[in-house]
Amino acid sequence: MKVFVVYVTYNPDIELLAKSIESIYHQVDKIYVVDNTPGGCKELERFAKLKNIQIIYLLDNFGIAYAQNVGIRKALEEGAEYIMLSDQDTVYPENYIKEMLKGFSYDEKVAAVAPRFVDINSGKEAGFIKPSIFFKRFYPKSGTHEVMQAIASGKILKAKYLNSIGLMNEKLFMDWVDLEWCWRARKKGYKIIGNANIIISHKLGEKSKNIGFRNVKIRSHIRHYYITRNAFYLALYSKDLDIFHRVLLFLKSFRYILGYPLLAKPHLTNLKYCLLGFWHGITKRLGRLE
Numbered sequence: 001m002k003v004f005v006v007y008v009t010y011n012p013d014i015e016l017l018a019k020s021i022e023s024i025y026h027q028v029d030k031i032y033v034v035d036n037t038p039g040g041c042k043e044l045e046r047f048a049k050l051k052n053i054q055i056i057y058l059l060d061n062f063g064i065a066y067a068q069n070v071g072i073r074k075a076l077e078e079g080a081e082y083i084m085l086s087d088q089d090t091v092y093p094e095n096y097i098k099e100m101l102k103g104f105s106y107d108e109k110v111a112a113v114a115p116r117f118v119d120i121n122s123g124k125e126a127g128f129i130k131p132s133i134f135f136k137r138f139y140p141k142s143g144t145h146e147v148m149q150a151i152a153s154g155k156i157l158k159a160k161y162l163n164s165i166g167l168m169n170e171k172l173f174m175d176w177v178d179l180e181w182c183w184r185a186r187k188k189g190y191k192i193i194g195n196a197n198i199i200i201s202h203k204l205g206e207k208s209k210n211i212g213f214r215n216v217k218i219r220s221h222i223r224h225y226y227i228t229r230n231a232f233y234l235a236l237y238s239k240d241l242d243i244f245h246r247v248l249l250f251l252k253s254f255r256y257i258l259g260y261p262l263l264a265k266p267h268l269t270n271l272k273y274c275l276l277g278f279w280h281g282i283t284k285r286l287g288r289l290e
Contacts, residue, residue, distance in 0.1 A: 003028045003097055003156070004080040006071030008064050010036040012088040014043045019091050021047060027097040030054070030078065032071040036061045063173035063288060068152070072167055080159050085178075087153040089120075090202050100156050103195040106144045111161045111190035112182065114150030116140075116199040121217070126151075128194040131186070133244055135252075140196040147194040148186070152178035153202050161190060171286040175223065176230040180238070187240040218264050225273040225280075225289060228256040232281030 005028050009017065021031065030052045035041050040057040048055045056070060068085060075083045082101065096115075103113030118125050127137040131148040138145075155178070165185045168177050182192045219227070234241070235250035257278055261271035280286070 001081045001101075002030075002079055003082045003084065003101075004075040004078070005031045005084045005086055006068055006075060007031065007033045007086050007088060008036060008067040008071070009033055009041060009044065009088045010061060012037075012041060012044075014041075014046070017088045018047075020086065020089065021053070023092040023094075024084075024086070024096065025050070025053075027092070027094075028084065029080075030075070032056060032074055034058065034067040034071045036064070036067050061288070063170065064152075065168035065170045065172055065174065065177045068177070069167045069170065072157075072162065076159060076162065082156050083159055083162075084154070084156045085152040087202065090153045090200055092154070092200060093198065096154075096198060096200075097156075099198050100154075100195055102197075103144045103156075103193045104158060106146070106193050107191050109190050110158065110193050111165060111185040112150065112155050112157050113144075113193045113195050114147070114155040116194065116196050117151075117154065117202045118199065119217075120201050120203040125199075128196075133248075135245075135248065140194070142196050145194045145196060147192050149179040149182040150192055150194060151202075154200050161185070164188060165190065172230050172233075173226060173286070173288050175226040176234060180230075180234060180240070183238065183240040216259060216263055218260075221260075221264065221266075221270045221273045222289065224256065224260040224264065224270055225277040228253065228260075228274045228277030229281040229286075230277075231256060232278055233284065233286065236282060237284065 005024060032054050033044055034056045035044055036058055038060050040059050044055045047053050072083055100113050104110045125139060127139045128147040129149050130136045130138055131146055165188055169180050231253035235246050235253055257274045260274050261267050264270045
């Protein structure tokens with residue numbers, strides 16, 4: 001079977017990216033590195049010398065969804081059966097692909113398999129989200145489990161189902177892209193599987209803060225804009241979530257407007273961009289923030 005990897009990079013830490021590529025290189029058939037760095041990250045040329053690695057320069061930041069789709073389309077053109085998505089900072093264990101592919105035996109309709117992961121910043125395991133009405137997390141230590149959604153990094157997609165499900169939603173630009181795709185897949189009758197037998201480390205946000213029992217991921221004010229905007233947009237207009245989940249998501253999304261300005265500096269800048277994200281979300285102003 002042919003397994004291809006699509007990396008999306010943006011001003012990458014080259015040494016960390018090198019470790020990531022080295023960890024997966026001998027497990028897959030081909031790697032695409034789709035670079036979103038404005039002007040292009042020329043340091044990526046060191047990887048172009050390796051067999052079965054292709055660097056694709058977009059020369060501007062078109063968003064993670066667009067970049068992923070560029071790589072996915074290339075993989076489909078070249079006959080990929082499975083396509084793994086990866087961020088630029090995730091390092092994989094030696095048996096990653098072999099163990100992850102076992103998750104597809106759960107059911108014929110499995111569209112994607114995702115690993116357990118630990119947040120590098122907090123050191124805490126993120127857990128999986130149950131396909132239940134309250135977005136409830138659970139933390140299995142082994143086995144394969146049906147889940148509601150999964151983040152992109154390390155997730156393996158079954159290529160033959162992409163025509164039915166569709167690719168990533170480029171209007172979202174970044175944030176919620178991976179989750180929206182999972183909801184769409186499930187709406188069409190496919191399954192998303194969490195493989196608890198495999199665990200990876202992944203960086204969620206630039207830093208994290210503990211507030212009571214919750215660990216909050218802090219990012220830039222621009223990221224807070226996209227997170228807020230897309231959360232409200234999907235809560236109001238997604239056709240792939242039932243009304244209960246949409247109402248719950250809408251109510252929960254106010255935490256972004258309240259939390260990010262309090263926890264992230266500069267506070268007023270974060271408040272401004274969260275409110276702008278709220279407004280753009282409810283008025284359907286999507287794409288890149290200009």
